[in-house]
Amino acid sequence: MTVLVALGANLLIAVAKAVGGLLAGSPALLSEAAHSVADSLNEIFLLAALRRSRRPADRRHPFGYGKERFFWSLLAAVGIFVMGGCFSFFQGLEALKGGAKESHSGYVAGLVVLAVALLSEGVSLLRALHQVHRQQGTVAQGLRDPALRTVLAEDSTAVLGVILAIVGMALHMVTGNVVWEASASLAIGALLVFVAYRLGRDARDQLIGQAADPELSRRIRALLQAQPEIDSVESLLTMQLGLQSLLVAARVDLVPGLDSEEVEDVAVRIKRSVAHTVPEAHQIFLDITDAPTRAAERRGDDDARDAAGSSAAAREHGGS
CATH class of the missing domain: 3.30.70.1350 (Cation efflux protein, cytoplasmic domain)
Incomplete structure (x- = not known):
């Protein structure tokens, strides 16, 4: 259920950010749009993981399909890195080279979109935290749900990314210096790459056969x-x-x-x-x-x- 809620929120927010970013010519807002698109695709990966990992054991897989969750979580981490992190770096570098528009028309609408996104991502994050707290005592061996862990990481970075984009756009409007917004895009990219690395490392350890807690x-x-x-x-x-x-x-x-x-x-x-x-x-x-x-x-x-x-x-x- 948590994955479905996150998927619906990310799809709506991705469209709003993309439209606002194109109208305003904002690199930070476009970076956040790429972030939401990556999150949406990752939720689809996680839904596939939830479905396929429940299959019973058979002759070809006598120990079951439980590690499907780890495989799809690894793909989700790669998606965060490629679609979110790399595109954010590209937007930031293009803005530093003078590729971003200096007109602030549409920035107010963009900030409104980010404010709504912050509220939506915050609600999704609180829901994920609630589910983590509810499941804390049910997995005795300490193995956390990779799907829930990925959603929690995505929602956390989404909240931080939106805050960075708001700060960058606001400082750009006040100072007229695009460096602030370009720096926000680069910071969003660095944040996504770090999260993708951590999620990918955890999925790798579990795929190759991690011991119990x-x-x-x-x-x-x-x-x-x-x-x-x-x-x-x-x-x-x-x-x-x-x-x-x-x-x-x-x-x-x-x-x-x-x-x-x-x-x-x-x-x-x-x-x-x-x-x-x-x-x-x-x-x-x-x-x-x-x-x-x-x-x-x-x-x-x-x-x-x-x-x-x-x-x-x-x-x-x-x-x-």
């Missing part, structure tokens, strides 16, 4: 260590598969004296405990051995290394 990993490890049948937790690996989907893989040593049936029962119970404590853990894999076996393997490895060292020493002594 450290606090959640500690909870899972503590849960495993608290099981009476587990002697030690040798390793614990986690990976985010989607917004509320987590893969957990652990190698554990069991206490000695358990037969095969008991080991199987213990494995089933441990998986159920992890799934109950961490509902997001949809994929749980346990590599189970008993402590004596692991100790024997370690002794065997040590003996193999010692034998290899003795053999090498003997060859060296024989060669001398």
Whole structure:
């Protein structure tokens, strides 16, 4: 719902900014129009992400399609950079080179458009903040919704961008110096490039397989260590598969004296405990051995290394 509200607001504001910018010849207002167009296209990307990421797992994608959200969020970040940031830089540089009109006709209407845009973007930002607050406790592993995160970033930069455009246009009108407005366009471009970089970096980390939140990993490890049948937790690996989907893989040593049936029962119970404590853990894999076996393997490895060292020493002594 938040994405739909943001999309509708951005489309209306983009048209108003574009018309006002063309009539006034304002580089700052045109930069903001490009910003709103980029935001509108990004909302379409995010709607596609929301729809496609809900598809169930199949043979080709046994872990589901949760990472679709991260992929489309990456495309949204690229859209912010290319359409918003680059066009704003272009408008600012053109204004500095004397390409902007010095006539202020239409600037009053442009400022009115920006004031309405500021109100609309502010409402959208408050709605996104409200949804973030409402969802804060529902994602235990700390994975934030990339769609909601992108909307929040877009609304925040939209508010700051409109403020920069208003200041730049107002100072241009007062001083008659286009440098103020060109500087506002360049500042808007720099803001959009920074936001696009941060969003793209987060999406990249999640696409290549980001681990769960450290606090959640500690909870899972503590849960495993608290099981009476587990002697030690040798390793614990986690990976985010989607917004509320987590893969957990652990190698554990069991206490000695358990037969095969008991080991199987213990494995089933441990998986159920992890799934109950961490509902997001949809994929749980346990590599189970008993402590004596692991100790024997370690002794065997040590003996193999010692034998290899003795053999090498003997060859060296024989060669001398």
